[in-house]
Amino acid sequence: MSARTGMGYDSHRFEPGERFILGGVEIPDVPFGTVGHSDADALAHAVIDALLGAAGLGDIGFHFPDSDERWRDANSIELLAQTCTLVEESGFSVTYVDATVICEAPKLGPFRDEMRAALALTIGVPVGSVSVKFKTNEGMGWVGRGEGIAVMAVATLERGS
């Protein structure tokens, strides 16, 4: 068996009145959300780049350029599904995904299982094969000031299915 690992990173700025979508889950009752060309789901975007990285398929901007009107307000869970098709077509299956969301507020732990379920369903793996973790930045820097969100993700693939 030949295993491959990829890493992904994404960040989005927060602005008042925007929707806050993370891992396909809309976080309710927050007076701000993420700004971006698509739905600005930083968790989905970091996972997409981790999967593309492991498969050696470039990055999210190569496949879904933000200069392309097709991807305006795109549902990032849809982009993740398309990414998984590309990964499968290149001869890999997804073994495991792990992510760390760095966000000062709100507390996101209560949404962990919903995000895992949405990501696992889209990727086509058991929910136990997707991990999502949360950290503040301890008040430091732009994340600490609540100006935006950062996400790091790792994906493991194996050849064949």
Ligand code: C5P
């Ligand atoms: O950043 P810190 O170490 O203080 O985070 C402690 C815990 O708080 C994390 O392990 C996570 O369970 C939770 N957390 C959260 N939502 C955040 C940040 C942290 O649920 N936005």
Ligand code: MG
């Ligand atoms: Mg993004």
